[in-house]
Amino acid sequence: DAGVTQSPTHLIKTRGQQVTLRCSPKSGHDTVSWYQQALGQGPQFIFQYYEEEERQRGNFPDRFSGHQFPNYSSELNVNALLLGDSALYLCASSPGASTHEQYFGPGTRLTVT
Amino acid sequence: ILNVEQSPQSLHVQEGDSTNFTCSFPSSNFYALHWYRWETAKSPEALFVMTLNGDEKKKGRISATLNTKEGYSYLYIKGSQPEDSATYLCAFDTDKLIFGTGTRLQVFP
Numbered sequence: 001d002a003g004v005t006q007s008p009t010h011l012i013k014t015r016g017q018q019v020t021l022r023c024s025p026k027s028g029h030d031t032v033s034w035y036q037q038a039l040g041q042g043p044q045f046i047f048q049y050y051e052e053e054e055r056q057r058g059n060f061p062d063r064f065s066g067h068q069f070p071n072y073s074s075e076l077n078v079n080a081l082l083l084g085d086s087a088l089y090l091c092a093s094s095p096g097a098s099t100h101e102q103y104f105g106p107g108t109r110l111t112v113t
Numbered sequence: 114i115l116n117v118e119q120s121p122q123s124l125h126v127q128e129g130d131s132t133n134f135t136c137s138f139p140s141s142n143f144y145a146l147h148w149y150r151w152e153t154a155k156s157p158e159a160l161f162v163m164t165l166n167g168d169e170k171k172k173g174r175i176s177a178t179l180n181t182k183e184g185y186s187y188l189y190i191k192g193s194q195p196e197d198s199a200t201y202l203c204a205f206d207t208d209k210l211i212f213g214t215g216t217r218l219q220v221f222p
Binding site for chain 1: 117119147157158159206208212213215
């Protein structure tokens with residue numbers, strides 16, 4: 001059983017560009033949460049998708065948007081990239097919007113130059 | 114703004130030493146407290162989910178306690194091994210996880 005997978009592993013983008021990160025949840029999980037971990041910080045909650053809708057959102061600007069597909073996989077999109085968006089982006093999946101059983105992927109390292 | 118704090122920030126111990134870290138969180142509106150273990154280049158791995166005041170959970174040499182009234186949790190590692198080297202994160206659960214900055218543990222042989 002594959003766990004949570006994320007792609008790509010690493011990504012380098014230029015300021016002002018747009019980026020899309022992808023996440024496939026663990027088998028049997030229907031909820032995907034996204035986190036940003038900047039250097040020296042703990043992971044910060046961006047948003048959560050359940051039943052193809054954004055269920056909760058953290059304190060992130062509208063430049064951060066997402067999508068969940070019928071197969072429960074998810075994308076995180078960031079527009080108009082800033083240098084400060086450089087971070088590790090983690091995806092976590094869980095069954096039924098539960099926080100008690102969140103399984104994390106290995107993350108996508110985004111560098112904005 | 115909810116604040117979750119972990120201490121120490123980093124810890125270097127010798128193999129065989131026992132160690133412990135602290136996680137402080139808001140004492141009101143408690144729902145759950147999570148501990149994760151995160152090895153470099155791997156995914157964070159769930160250790161414990163703690164929900165009741167006075168809870169004590171154990172997994173092998175690792176155990177955790179919870180005090181919701183004063184807002185802290187301790188994670189203990191007995192007889193540290195080099196494979197315990199990782200960052201240990203706690204997360205306060207408010208129906209979304211609010212993480213601390215982690216304690217980075219290095220165990221030297």
